[in-house]
Amino acid sequence: MPQFIITLVVTAVSMLVAEILLPGISIDTTLAALIGAFVFGIINAIIRPILVLFTLPFTILTLGLFLLIINAICFSLVGYFTPGFAVDGFFDALFGSIIVSFVSGFLDQFFKKDD
Incomplete structure (x- = not known):
């Protein structure tokens, strides 16, 4: 359960970073x-x-780029x-998802649970 909460908070912080960087993303509250x-x-x-x-x-045709x-x-x-x-818009969603992925991946390194 604590790992779920950590992941939830990390993703929320990543979304707030995307909101700061992209004018097309608006998040009213935490x-x-x-x-x-x-x-x-x-x-x-x-x-x-x-x-x-x-x-x-x-x-397959786009060598995985369609996943973006x-x-x-x-x-x-x-x-x-x-x-x-x-x-x-679409490009805000595209860049927002990329930012969330990078920031989440970066922050996960600090909170990774060693098994």
Whole structure:
């Protein structure tokens, strides 16, 4: 359970960093960022695998670059389903998902649980 909370907070912080860097992403409160991180986890666990499966030919043809499009779609869905979290356009979603991935990966290095 503590690892889940750490992951949730790291993702929320990553989303707040994306909001600071991109004018097209708007997060009203820290609670909206936490809810957005939770929704992002749900979307990545349920919807993303389905999208990856259906778009596998495009992913193979683009040597995996189409996964960036899928990540942008998932990030846009967070803005759609989360009150107080808005993503203005596709490119904001694309760059926002890239920023969240990099910042989360960086922060995870500090909070990684040694097994």
